[in-house]
Amino acid sequence: MNIESVIEKKQEKKKIIPPNAIQQTLAFGSLIALVVFFSFASSSFLQWSNIIGILLSTAVIGILALGATFVIITSGIDLSVGTVMTLSSVITGVVIVNAGLPIFVGILAGIATGAFCGFLCGIAITKLKIPPFIATLAMMMIAKGLALVISGAAPIYFTDHKIFTKIALGSIIPGVNIPNAVLIFFISAIIGAIILSKTILGRYNFAIGSNEEATKLSGVNVDFWKVSIYSLAGAFTGIAGVIMASRLNSAQPALGQGYELEAIAAVVIGGTSLSGGKGTIVGTVIGALIMSVLTNGLRIMSIPQEWQTVVVGLVIILAVYMDILRRRKE
16 A cells, blocks of 8 residues: 555545534533543432532533634634623622613623723734733733722622523423523524524634635635634633522622633643634533532532642643644644
8 A cells, every 4th residue: 555545545534524523522521521421420410419510510601612612723712701790790780789770681781891891812822913812811901900899899799680590590491490591502502503503703713724825825814813713712701600699699799710721621621722713612621511510529528628629730731632632633
């Protein structure tokens, strides 16, 4: 067999197996393995209340991770999603509680706040040529400061707006105790998957992440689409902020920092490459579930919080290392 035949066979194999299939299969296998392990480790793990708890905790991180997927596919990064989520929840609280406006106006204001912060990050990255790491780090500090200033560094409670808690903790499916937050997460994932795979924004998302210069030379307005992608990711962050405020029945101005790392970890574990150009929403959903199952299982086994953090950190290193190995093979 000559070299040309070997190369042809490898190329045919790549066409048969989608680029993300192996990574997604490994992630899904890891999720199943974790579920089986914790099921034997603790009899309470598979109880319905615990499963609902896992899904509920996945909702906020998962929605943040959906937006982060779009950004990371462009080979960018967004470190501001945690504090922007907090700012969005505070704005929602100010509009509903302090201004007395209808709840749906507060929800729109929260989502718009997230989208606007994403828009500003996109402008800073494309027009001011500030690296994504620095631009979003600055936005993280700005959002954190604004949340504290606007709220007066005090929580805003929705005690006079009982229906607001129904957004996250209520259930619109009769007879099935699945919180709305979980449904919103999966609906958001479906919308994100459609945008990524069926729209021009999704196509340019992959093109920019694969080779930004070539995409620009082919006539694509890269700056416009990058700003659009960061704005879309910000909108997902705003949705997460509303869900978080509804779940806690309050807007907590000091909450949110650290969520960005969990969201990025979920995206990477799900198979999205930090070097850009590759990633799926399905992988991100699996990655978010892995993060929640892991932390929930360790907590049920009474593993101290400090060691839980260590284990999650090791999992992130493993996921990134596998991404490096995959790129070397390609």
